[in-house]
Amino acid sequence: MKLVDTHCHLHLFEPVPAVDPNTTVHVMTVNPDEFDAARDLFGIEAGDAKRTGAPANIQVALGLFPEPVAAQEAALPAFLERLPDTRFVGEIGLDYVTESEDERARQRRVLETILEACGPQHVLSLHSRRAAADTVAMLRGFPGSAILHWFSGPAAVVESADPGLYWSLNTAMARSDRSKKLIRLMNPERILTETDGPYITIGDRPAAPKDVRRVIDFLAREWDVEAEEAAVRVWQNYQAALGGNQ
């Protein structure tokens, strides 16, 4: 069974868990220094083609977390410098935990700069805490593949979103009745899987890439198909995301 975890902070696990070669992981970083360190950890040199001993199923993504905004602005030049080195971007986005309108506007300016610098080859993982409407609005017309990670609503934003947007679902969402209602509004051809480990936990351990299987089992129940069939559908969705929005 081919599986994909499009949002996992794999480098933060202690120790880093072994990943099945049939599971592809997008390793999320939150700033360019972390991206450099994670690439070193997994043995990836600058430039996607030059992988020195790194497993082909581990993709380190270049991130720039929106909070705190001053740190994000300071790291933006280093982020843009590294962008030509990777197709995979995340995590990026907006976080309206801050109530400052000025800070929110500054986050939007950074995101706008990132989106303008990205092209059809890029696959993005987006954080949108309390900023769903603005994040989705800013992605309209984006030429690459944009994945909304751990999307928490509101429902009206899902209903009016660009049908080309992707949604990555995790075990916390599969457990939540509120999330289930949202998931039923999402285009099934745009659904992907993630763990957001180690931030999401299962019992007293962090969710690891192997736990995307739990999300597949949830989707199998939702779609009324066998787990194998749910995994095939998600894998096809993932292949479409890699191919861009043509």
Ligand SMILES: [Zn+2]
């Ligand atoms: Zn994350």
